[in-house]
Amino acid sequence: MDKKKILICDDDEGIIDVLEMIMEEVGHEVMSVNDSLKVQEVIDKVQPDLLILDLWMPRLSGQDVLRYLRSHPQHDKLPVIVISASRDGEQIANAAGADQFIAKPFDLGNIVESVDALLN
Incomplete structure (x- = not known):
């Protein structure tokens, strides 16, 4: 498999560290951002192949980030996996346009399988 971003x-x-370690271990190039207001800037700069996005963040929610991405043609096809511990997270993620939802705490094997499925 080609190395994907x-x-x-x-x-x-802590979540970022675990996901970075797992994704790098399976051969992907990983970048991270812990401020949802900077996501758009990083996406424009690095052109990732996939986004793993937390739903509940301070300042700008993952739901708002995803709605923004889906409303712009240059990003509307970017595969997005939304992760959240919220009971209503899956409904919210799907309504915002997520390709996949994974509940926290998550199984690392499930994350790898989801990433692989969306990248292939």
């Missing part, structure tokens, strides 16, 4: 956006550094 994955962007992780979560305000929890």
